[in-house]
Amino acid sequence: MKKITVVSSCFNEVENLEEFCRRVREAFEKLPEYEFDMIIADNCSSDGSRDLLRRLAAEDHRIKVILNAGNYGHIRSPYNALLQADGDAAVMICSDLQEPPELIPELVHRWEEGYRVVCAVKPQSRENPVMFRIRCFYYWLLDLFSELPQLHNFTGFGLYDRRFIEALRRYHEPYPYFRGLVSEIGFRRIEVPYVQERRKHGRTKNNFFTLYDMAMTGFVNHTKLPLRLAAFSGLILAFLSLLTAAGYLVYKLLYWDTFQLGLAPLVIGLFFFSAVQLIFIGVIGEYIGAIWTQVKNRPLAIEEEKINFDDEKEQTAQDK
Numbered sequence: 001m002k003k004i005t006v007v008s009s010c011f012n013e014v015e016n017l018e019e020f021c022r023r024v025r026e027a028f029e030k031l032p033e034y035e036f037d038m039i040i041a042d043n044c045s046s047d048g049s050r051d052l053l054r055r056l057a058a059e060d061h062r063i064k065v066i067l068n069a070g071n072y073g074h075i076r077s078p079y080n081a082l083l084q085a086d087g088d089a090a091v092m093i094c095s096d097l098q099e100p101p102e103l104i105p106e107l108v109h110r111w112e113e114g115y116r117v118v119c120a121v122k123p124q125s126r127e128n129p130v131m132f133r134i135r136c137f138y139y140w141l142l143d144l145f146s147e148l149p150q151l152h153n154f155t156g157f158g159l160y161d162r163r164f165i166e167a168l169r170r171y172h173e174p175y176p177y178f179r180g181l182v183s184e185i186g187f188r189r190i191e192v193p194y195v196q197e198r199r200k201h202g203r204t205k206n207n208f209f210t211l212y213d214m215a216m217t218g219f220v221n222h223t224k225l226p227l228r229l230a231a232f233s234g235l236i237l238a239f240l241s242l243l244t245a246a247g248y249l250v251y252k253l254l255y256w257d258t259f260q261l262g263l264a265p266l267v268i269g270l271f272f273f274s275a276v277q278l279i280f281i282g283v284i285g286e287y288i289g290a291i292w293t294q295v296k297n298r299p300l301a302i303e304e305e306k307i308n309f310d311d312e313k314e315q316t317a318q319d320k
Contacts, residue, residue: 003035004028004108004159005087008095009078010053011043011071016097016200017052021063023101030105040095041066041081041301043073057307065307072301075214078156079176080300083169084309091159092178098127098197099157106192107159116161116187121153125196138215145223148183151191155179161187174298177214177221220287230280237276 006024010017021038028036040063042050053065066081082092089111093099103120110118125132136153143150156178167185182189 001033001035002089003037003087004031004104005085005090006036006038006101006104007041007078007082007085007090007092008038009041009043009074009081010045010049010095011074012045012047012049013095014045014047014049014052016095017049018056019200020095020097020101021056021060023097024104025060027101027104031108034108035087037062037064037087039064039066039081039084041068041077043068043071043077054307061308064309065305066301066303067305067307069302069304074210075175075178075217076300079173079178082160082165083300085165087162089159089161090165092156094155094157097200099155100194100197103192103194104159110190110192111159111161113190114188115190116164117182117189118159119151119154119182119189119191120157120194121151121191122155122196123153123193126198127196142215142223145226146180146183148180150183151179154182154191156182157194158182158192163187174300175217177217180221226280226283230283233276233280237273 008020013020017040024036024038028034040053042053042065044067050067053063053067057063057065066084068077072080078092082090089108091104091107093101093104099120107118107120139150139152139154143152164185164187167187168181171181173181
């Protein structure tokens with residue numbers, strides 16, 4: 001029997017985890033010809049999620065749990081769990097129930113048709129319509145600037161063949177932009193649409209800073225265009241400044257006694273060029289920050305405890 005590993009992560013999702021596990025099991029009841037297990041990585045939750053995960057793992061040994069020593073965020077923690085999947089294929093899905101586990105059978109059927117990567121995309125969403133439009137604009141902008149075609153309305157929810165997981169392990173990314181890696185690695189791929197649900201319980205852990213971090217990670221990892229725009233903008237603005245200076249000189253020579261330059265053009269020009277410089281210094285800073293992250297080469301996550309893995313991996317940090 002082929003084995004499918006369902007990979008997820010959580011942070012303070014105690015109200016969703018039990019239903020999430022139940023719905024995953026129900027999804028695989030429609031796939032009796034497959035074995036499955038689950039890997040859930042917890043980011044040091046403080047709401048009782050850890051105790052609940054221990055109980056769920058004790059009741060069902062197919063549920064494997066990684067308890068991280070700290071909160072490593074929604075980028076590093078699920079990626080670390082995905083690299084530990086040992087099935088013939090892995091399904092990445094969020095535990096907040098906005099991505100429906102009921103879609104898993106269709107993802108598996110598409111995989112059996114020969115697609116090594118099956119991406120679940122959300123052309124429609126029941127989330128805040130303003131946020132959904134902003135996200136759509138970001139996907140379009142990244143695709144426009146990226147050196148490789150990028151998937152639109154894709155959050156990482158999907159099924160990935162074992163060969164794709166093996167390719168991921170060769171990248172050694174300490175802070176990956178997973179959606180971009182899906183496009184970069186390749187393999188035969190298909191998109192399956194779904195409607196993203198609203199949250200049933202709890203509140204989203206994303207805020208402006210986490211969304212900005214993810215957006216800039218996508219740009220920095222997959223396009224050099226912002227850096228080149230800085231050079232082009234400098235050349236264009238320098239040329240326009242030269243033309244403006246020449247125009248003022250000619251006008252002053254023709255109307256020496258009546259034309260007064262004044263301070264307004266100088267002040268406006270100074271603030272304009274200062275703003276442009278600060279913007280592109282910030283862009284360069286993002287790229288330098290990405291280099292700094294790569295150079296440090298920190299682990300994706302430090303695992304405090306692992307449950308229902310093999311005996312060697314089940315030791316806790318205290319035991320070591």
